[in-house]
Amino acid sequence: MSGSASPARPALEDRNNKVPIMPKKLIPSVCPYCAVGCGFYLAVEKGRATGVEYMPEHPTGEGSLCPKGNAVLEILNHEERLHYPLRRRGDEWARISWDEALDLVAKGLRKALKAHGGRSLGFLASSRCNNEENYAMQKLARLIGSPNVDNCARLCHSPTVVGLGGSLGTGAMTNNIRDLANATCIFAIGTNLAEAHPVVSRWVQKAKDKGAKIIVADPRITPTSWMSELHLRLKPGSDIELLRGMMKVAVDEGLIDKNFIANRTKGFEELLRSLEGFTVEEASKLTEVPAKDIIKAARIYAKSSSSALLYSMGITQHVCGTDNVRACANLALICGQIGRSGAGIWPMRGQNNVQGTCDVGAIAEFYPGYKRASEPSSLDFFKSAWGASSIPSGPGMTSTEMMDAALDGGISAMYIIGEDPVICDPNTSKTRAALEILDFLVVQDIFLTATAKLADIVLPAAAWAEKDGSYTSMERRVQWVDRAVNPPGEAKEGLWIIREIARRIGIDFNYSSAAEVLQEINRNVPQYKGATRARISKPGGVPWPCPSEDHPGMEILHTERFSTPDGRANIFAVKNVPPAEEPSPEYPILLTTGRIVTHYNGGSMTRRSPSLQELEPELYVEINPEDGKALGIVDGGRILVSSVRGKTVAKAKLTDKVRPGVAFMPFHYQGANLVTSDARDPISKIPEYKMAACKIAPAE
Ligand code: SF4
Numbered sequence: 001m002s003g004s005a006s007p008a009r010p011a012l013e014d015r016n017n018k019v020p021i022m023p024k025k026l027i028p029s030v031c032p033y034c035a036v037g038c039g040f041y042l043a044v045e046k047g048r049a050t051g052v053e054y055m056p057e058h059p060t061g062e063g064s065l066c067p068k069g070n071a072v073l074e075i076l077n078h079e080e081r082l083h084y085p086l087r088r089r090g091d092e093w094a095r096i097s098w099d100e101a102l103d104l105v106a107k108g109l110r111k112a113l114k115a116h117g118g119r120s121l122g123f124l125a126s127s128r129c130n131n132e133e134n135y136a137m138q139k140l141a142r143l144i145g146s147p148n149v150d151n152c153a154r155l156c157h158s159p160t161v162v163g164l165g166g167s168l169g170t171g172a173m174t175n176n177i178r179d180l181a182n183a184t185c186i187f188a189i190g191t192n193l194a195e196a197h198p199v200v201s202r203w204v205q206k207a208k209d210k211g212a213k214i215i216v217a218d219p220r221i222t223p224t225s226w227m228s229e230l231h232l233r234l235k236p237g238s239d240i241e242l243l244r245g246m247m248k249v250a251v252d253e254g255l256i257d258k259n260f261i262a263n264r265t266k267g268f269e270e271l272l273r274s275l276e277g278f279t280v281e282e283a284s285k286l287t288e289v290p291a292k293d294i295i296k297a298a299r300i301y302a303k304s305s306s307s308a309l310l311y312s313m314g315i316t317q318h319v320c321g322t323d324n325v326r327a328c329a330n331l332a333l334i335c336g337q338i339g340r341s342g343a344g345i346w347p348m349r350g351q352n353n354v355q356g357t358c359d360v361g362a363i364a365e366f367y368p369g370y371k372r373a374s375e376p377s378s379l380d381f382f383k384s385a386w387g388a389s390s391i392p393s394g395p396g397m398t399s400t401e402m403m404d405a406a407l408d409g410g411i412s413a414m415y416i417i418g419e420d421p422v423i424c425d426p427n428t429s430k431t432r433a434a435l436e437i438l439d440f441l442v443v444q445d446i447f448l449t450a451t452a453k454l455a456d457i458v459l460p461a462a463a464w465a466e467k468d469g470s471y472t473s474m475e476r477r478v479q480w481v482d483r484a485v486n487p488p489g490e491a492k493e494g495l496w497i498i499r500e501i502a503r504r505i506g507i508d509f510n511y512s513s514a515a516e517v518l519q520e521i522n523r524n525v526p527q528y529k530g531a532t533r534a535r536i537s538k539p540g541g542v543p544w545p546c547p548s549e550d551h552p553g554m555e556i557l558h559t560e561r562f563s564t565p566d567g568r569a570n571i572f573a574v575k576n577v578p579p580a581e582e583p584s585p586e587y588p589i590l591l592t593t594g595r596i597v598t599h600y601n602g603g604s605m606t607r608r609s610p611s612l613q614e615l616e617p618e619l620y621v622e623i624n625p626e627d628g629k630a631l632g633i634v635d636g637g638r639i640l641v642s643s644v645r646g647k648t649v650a651k652a653k654l655t656d657k658v659r660p661g662v663a664f665m666p667f668h669y670q671g672a673n674l675v676t677s678d679a680r681d682p683i684s685k686i687p688e689y690k691m692a693a694c695k696i697a698p699a700e
Contacts, residue, residue, distance in 0.1 A: 190314020
């Protein structure tokens, strides 16, 4: 099967929400859910998307899609899509024209600007949106004078951006996904990839079929742990101790790569000192993993010819999230398991464009291309690039800091695109209170989300297949998606909306197409220099860094030098930090959260998808049968889960998948984050979603 080229693209302002009606076409596209970035073809007939066809030539998915990817049309054609701009009138919504909506948004933002200055404005960009929209969003924020622009990477992988970035110089996946098949050992810690990133598990399985050893470290029994020959069922929150235990074994048994350490790293001596006196028995006691299993895991990982280390939110979503990531990097570095085919670090990112959104600077710490927002040279570069007399230094407030500031009066207006903090942020009651107290809130989305329901103005946006733009997957693969169908009703492309708001505030963006914005990204983001539209339009696009138009893009990073200023990786001597919250007599159960295969993030799309919703229709909590018996809870019964922050009702699932004293709740449902903790890692500012002390009782 081959795809057909889309018709000539009309300019942004000319096409007036219309693409030509044509006979059945197959338009190449990219999955709007997770960051694996699987490709497929959208079948379009008479202007309507009617089917999904597989794309076997895509380098990552090879034609595979998981249940979410297979169900994308249920969202695109959903009856609840927003069709018109809406204005709040008390508890009611009034349909208004685009002119009125855009004027009101500009007025609301200008009012805050005049009363309190640029730093009183908060901007949430969206990892669901394309690079061009996010680039325009962060540029708008900064030209207005606000450094406060952030995205949902804050909630899932900000420790990767700053932690892995600090260790290796680049906070991104070191190898591509298909290279997993070349690993002889795969060590997956804090990632249930078989559910969260199902297409990745195909490559893990390929490695296993060739004889690779699979080790999984996870407190729960999961479909990923079923793939392993060694499951380290550690105590939640003890990841650093497990990794230190493995490093201690590698050091004591002479399994470290001395040449690699000497030639390519710095900081090893300090790490050695930090391990002095530490024993594998102590690691076993702290992690509750048998010492023999820690030793076995260390030997397999260190001795294998090429070991892959995979991690996700089980590592990042802790108050020590950055140090957890650094500890992962330390293990790979001292064993020399990085910078080769099959050997490296694979952070399993979340949303489809979470990598790209950070790359193009829609994040509090960085201007585009990871130029530090605190560096005068970054400001000079973008003042010149954007023709601006002044832009704010950063770092700006992170997404969760903006909520705190709203409550304190430091943020008075917010512009939120494609994010649903009421559902996704921890401690829902606090988030809701913060958004309610704002002087002005505008939300741009494809559905009337829980956050949109709090807005003064709601702007209906085009979904991914209804607009042009590029997306960057977690393996740094930049892929272009052409608009295949028209948005519903009067919904508009995000770039058009941002441009029109900017114009009304007196900022002339003057972009006529997403392709023009990409050209600006090519100029200003060195990693994307050669990722031109023509090159990234082929299935699979081009991986960054792509320093020139004749460069194929780098599939494997750090082969000869790390991307730190001196080319050496940094080893950080990290020690464990206890969780912010431990079980207590009043709240004796440790509640942890995570993903399941059928839903995605806050569920604003998957919970509207009938085929997915049918599989897992409601919030549930996994509880060990021992705890269930002690608490009088029956399988399938209604339960009340409470923490110091709030309470929620769910269905009980009694299962040995969780240890006694630990409960697991998927976070995709309304109510889940009423109980989760908003304690934050001081470095990356990620909330500690994984550790909340709770009590659970039968619901009346
Ligand atoms: Fe989409 Fe991710 Fe599933 Fe691929 S693995 S089909 S990108 S949700």
